[in-house]
Amino acid sequence: MRVAFASEPAYPDRPNEDFIGATADAVVLLDGASIPPGVTSACSHSVRWYSHTLGSTLLAEMTQSAGPLPELLAQGIKHVTSLHDFTCDLTHGGSPSxxxxxxxxxxxxxxxxVLGDSTLILDTRAPEPLVLCDDRLEQVAAPHRARLDSLRGGTPEHADARREYVETLGQYRNRDGGFWVASTDPLAADQALTATIPTDQVHATALLTDGAADTVSRYGLMTWRQLLDTLAQDGPAELIRRVREAERTDPHGERWPRSKPHDDASAVYCIGSSVAGHQVSLCCAPAL
Structure with a gap:
């Protein structure tokens, strides 16, 4: 498997909270959940620390074990939790995720x-690629976005609305009827979407944090098929360049309402075996 990737922080002077790790046979992509100013956390560790520590742990596990991925994810979450459960109050909802x-x-x-709202694309050479994203966060978040989306980005009012929005979503995180991400509870791994597909049915795959998937899902700059073509022809860095170009034309979120002008953006493109398209049978976690 050949792997190409690119990652860019939301701002040059801020840490990138995404993580990408890859070997010839395994890829891990994590998107750390940013904590806006004003939202307190009882954990002394940064979101970047969490995403990079868990990401490197998962990559090591995948290269050493052929166990089920949810089992490896649960072990990884448990391991990272053990690194700071004696120094931090991990019962607080603001723990890194x-x-x-x-x-x-x-x-x-x-x-x-797939756990959370990052996107996995499988190119089976069918007319349309298979796009996989855990949309439970969006289902929960949609009813709470009205005030945030109505305000001009960069204003104090927008910053207050974003803080309230994040605090509200924290009440639904890793709860039945809410949404699930990696944080402190290894049982979250049981809620991940998972499947296995024959290698010869997949020509290529793409892994995207939401900051890169916004090219299609928010800004509508291209289709998912065109996104795969861009990755194949021009590489992941070009995809991220187009995201930033769109965001710069709308710095205050008036055309595309959003919680922040820019987000960390990461894209991975993997080339594998190629065949004609086939039907793919998926085994996903039950909808909540």
Whole structure:
């Protein structure tokens, strides 16, 4: 499996809270959940620390074990929690968290896992690629976005609305009827979307944090098929360049309402075996 990737922080002077790790047979992508000013956390560790520590742990596990991906994710969450449960109050809702995509390539099959709102795309050479994203966060968030979306970005009112929005979503995080991400509870891994597909049915895959997937899902600059073509022809860095170009034309979120002008953006493109398109049978976590 050949892997190409690019990642860019929201702002040059701020840490990138995304994480990408890859070997010839495994890829991990995490998107750390930014904590806006004014939202307190009882954990002394940064979101970047969490996403990078969990991401490197998961990559090591995937190269050492052929166990089910949810099991490896649960072990990874448990391990990272053990690194700071004696120094931090991890019962507080503001503990660092991250979305997770795990992809493992073997001789005859491809295993994948998606937890949270990052996006995995499988190019099976069908007319339309298979787009996989855990949309439970969006389902929960939609009713609470009205005030935030109505305000001009960069204003104190917008900053206050964003803080309230994040605090509200915290009440739904890792709860039945809410949404699930990696944080302190290893049981969140049981809620991940997972499946296995024969390797010869997949020509290529793409892993995107929401900052990169916004090219299609928010800004409508291209279709998912065109996004795959861009990754294949011009590489992940070009995709991120187009995201930033769109965001600069709308710095205050008037055309595309959003919680912040820019987000960390990461894209991974993997080339595997190629065949004609096939139907793919998915085994996902039950909808809540």
């Amino acid at each position: 991250a979305t997770v995509i795990m992809l493992r390539h073997t001789a005859d099959h491809l295993d994948w896992l």
